[in-house]
Amino acid sequence: MVKVFIYPSNSLILSDLVDRFGHEPLAVMQEIGKKIRTAGIEVPPINITPEDPKKGLKYAAVEVPSGVRGRMSLLGPLLEEAEAAIIVKEPDISFGCMGCARTNELINFLVRAKKVPLLELDYPKTPDDVKDFVHLIKEFLDKLRVGE
Amino acid sequence: MATEKLVRIAQLSCGSEYSGIQEEINKAANLVEAEIFFPEITIKDVQNAEEEFGLQVASPDLRLMMARAKAIVEGKTQADAVLIATCFRCAEGALTRNEIRRYIYENSKIPVISYSFTERTAAGTLLTRLEALTTTARRRSLLAREIQEGLTAGIDSGSTTTKAVIMKDNEIIGTGWVPTIRVLESATEALDLAMKEAGVTRDDIQALGVTGYGRFLLGDEFNADLVQEEITINSKGAVYLADKQHGPATVIDIGGMDNKAIAVQDGIPGMFTMGGICAGASGRFLDMTSKRLGVDITELGALAVKGMQKNVEMNSYCIVFGIQSLVNSLAKGSNPEDVAAAACYSVVEQVFEQQLQEVEVIEPLIMVGGSSLIEGVPKAMKELLKIDVLVPPYAQYIGAVGAALLVSGFVNK
Numbered sequence: 369m370v371k372v373f374i375y376p377s378n379s380l381i382l383s384d385l386v387d388r389f390g391h392e393p394l395a396v397m398q399e400i401g402k403k404i405r406t407a408g409i410e411v412p413p414i415n416i417t418p419e420d421p422k423k424g425l426k427y428a429a430v431e432v433p434s435g436v437r438g439r440m441s442l443l444g445p446l447l448e449e450a451e452a453a454i455i456v457k458e459p460d461i462s463f464g465c466m467g468c469a470r471t472n473e474l475i476n477f478l479v480r481a482k483k484v485p486l487l488e489l490d491y492p493k494t495p496d497d498v499k500d501f502v503h504l505i506k507e508f509l510d511k512l513r514v515g516e
Numbered sequence: 517m518a519t520e521k522l523v524r525i526a527q528l529s530c531g532s533e534y535s536g537i538q539e540e541i542n543k544a545a546n547l548v549e550a551e552i553f554f555p556e557i558t559i560k561d562v563q564n565a566e567e568e569f570g571l572q573v574a575s576p577d578l579r580l581m582m583a584r585a586k587a588i589v590e591g592k593t594q595a596d597a598v599l600i601a602t603c604f605r606c607a608e609g610a611l612t613r614n615e616i617r618r619y620i621y622e623n624s625k626i627p628v629i630s631y632s633f634t635e636r637t638a639a640g641t642l643l644t645r646l647e648a649l650t651t652t653a654r655r656r657s658l659l660a661r662e663i664q665e666g667l668t669a670g671i672d673s674g675s676t677t678t679k680a681v682i683m684k685d686n687e688i689i690g691t692g693w694v695p696t697i698r699v700l701e702s703a704t705e706a707l708d709l710a711m712k713e714a715g716v717t718r719d720d721i722q723a724l725g726v727t728g729y730g731r732f733l734l735g736d737e738f739n740a741d742l743v744q745e746e747i748t749i750n751s752k753g754a755v756y757l758a759d760k761q762h763g764p765a766t767v768i769d770i771g772g773m774d775n776k777a778i779a780v781q782d783g784i785p786g787m788f789t790m791g792g793i794c795a796g797a798s799g800r801f802l803d804m805t806s807k808r809l810g811v812d813i814t815e816l817g818a819l820a821v822k823g824m825q826k827n828v829e830m831n832s833y834c835i836v837f838g839i840q841s842l843v844n845s846l847a848k849g850s851n852p853e854d855v856a857a858a859a860c861y862s863v864v865e866q867v868f869e870q871q872l873q874e875v876e877v878i879e880p881l882i883m884v885g886g887s888s889l890i891e892g893v894p895k896a897m898k899e900l901l902k903i904d905v906l907v908p909p910y911a912q913y914i915g916a917v918g919a920a921l922l923v924s925g926f927v928n929k
Contacts, residue, residue, distance in 0.1 A: 435531020
């Protein structure tokens with residue numbers, strides 16, 4: 369089993385595919401889940417406190433907007449764990465919505481810079497594209513298992 | 517604060533939850549008896565937002581903001597007021613924020629305020645803005661007042677100075693002006709001075725209004741009839757003193773700690789910005805300049821009018837850099853007149869760069885607050901904007917006058 373970082377990081381479909389083909393998806397939902405399962409919600413809705421953007425300074429400098437750094441405080445540690453990654457380019461909002469383009473640029477760069485096995489795919493536009501899309505993901509994940 | 521009608525504020529934002537400040541926004545809203553809500557929309561609305569709104573952006577959360585703005589303007593969701601907020605230092609966010617703000621302002625009668633936040637943004641910072649927003653939403657009848665009636669007093673507890681006025685039958689009959697040291701003591705002293713000049717006692721005063729940073733403390737202590745933030749008060753006070761109560765006007769108040777730029781229509785604040793990110797754009801910088809030049813703040817204006825700002829390179833983007841420029845220019849032999857002129861111009865330039873981009877400047881431009889008496893400041897504003905600048909009588913008492921005017925609505929209650 370390999371830890372696979374996914375982008376969009378909140379894509380339920382990608383997360384499910386990684387899980388279904390026998391690997392551990394690294395998705396932002398699990399990080400937010402940890403936040404909101406802690407006793408007492410200090411900062412609704414997702415319990416990110418003003419301290420989190422400061423933790424994000426590890427990944428982006430202070431002149432970078434606080435929203436980027438807050439997001440990086442969740443996604444940065446996931447990236448550090450990643451042993452492989454799947455990036456879907458220009459996904460539809462319904463496939464997984466990463467709200468901030470600047471964060472997305474940084475995440476994609478950091479994933480590529482990590483030099484782990486990486487699959488980059490265009491978001492499918494037709495039913496045939498979807499079949500190819502799932503097939504390529506399965507192939508990539510199977511190879512990861514062989515690599516293990 | 518007395519129980520008021522709950523105001524529903526639609527929040528259009530990007531990044532607030534990830535900056536960890538959503539609770540601060542909620543807290544500030546609760547303090548002004550308002551509730552924050554997020555307009556409901558569909559995924560299709562977000563997908564179509566760019567095309568329908570006409571602004572192409574890379575961040576989906578900004579498209580979400582556009583879709584929500586459209587839902588408000590088109591009446592699909594009911595809002596009493598709108599708060600637009602994006603991360604400080606995000607260019608795409610700033611563009612979207614300003615265009616959405618303009619769109620709502622031009623296509624609805626809903627009051628709107630925008631803000632760029634950092635993770636350090638606290639409820640206290642947002643409070644004045646939300647207070648002004650909710651006042652405009654819920655108390656238009658209060659803002660409709662154009663004449664002061666009876667015998668009323670107003671106190672403006674500012675960051676640097678405390679002002680008080682006594683008004684009777686639409687005339688100012690007493691004024692008091694003291695430095696703010698301890699909020700309550702300074703307010704008492706200013707009010708005593710005003711009452712002495714007016715020849716009245718506390719018992720004679722039929723209604724009292726308070727504004728400024730210390731307003732809540734004063735409101736409790738003096739049992740004030742009206743406790744109101746400076747945006748509303750200064751809008752009313754400015755158009756009242758300048759005799760421009762009807763039609764549009766722009767009000768600029770360069771205060772001791774922050775600035776306000778307000779687009780006013782018939783005395784009611786529309787779009788407004790309230791700075792406070794940098795002291796280089798505030799009266800504090802002028803105060804420090806006068807100290808460094810060894811003149812009283814009241815003499816700085818006359819000095820500046822004699823000088824040429826172009827002879828001195830001044831950077832007041834930040835108060836520290838500004839003072840550095842000031843010290844360097846004096847060390848190079850610049851004369852005090854030129855330095856004073858440069859300081860005034862620098863502050864005005866900062867106000868222009870930081871705030872007037874978000875407020876449409878429409879004549880008459882009314883400058884108020886203590887800094888408007890420093891002649892170099894309105895002169896620099898006139899040079900920069902190429903329009904006439906009006907400094908009304910009693911401009912330095914603007915908050916106190918506005919409070920005394922508006923509180924006269926409580927005289928017969």
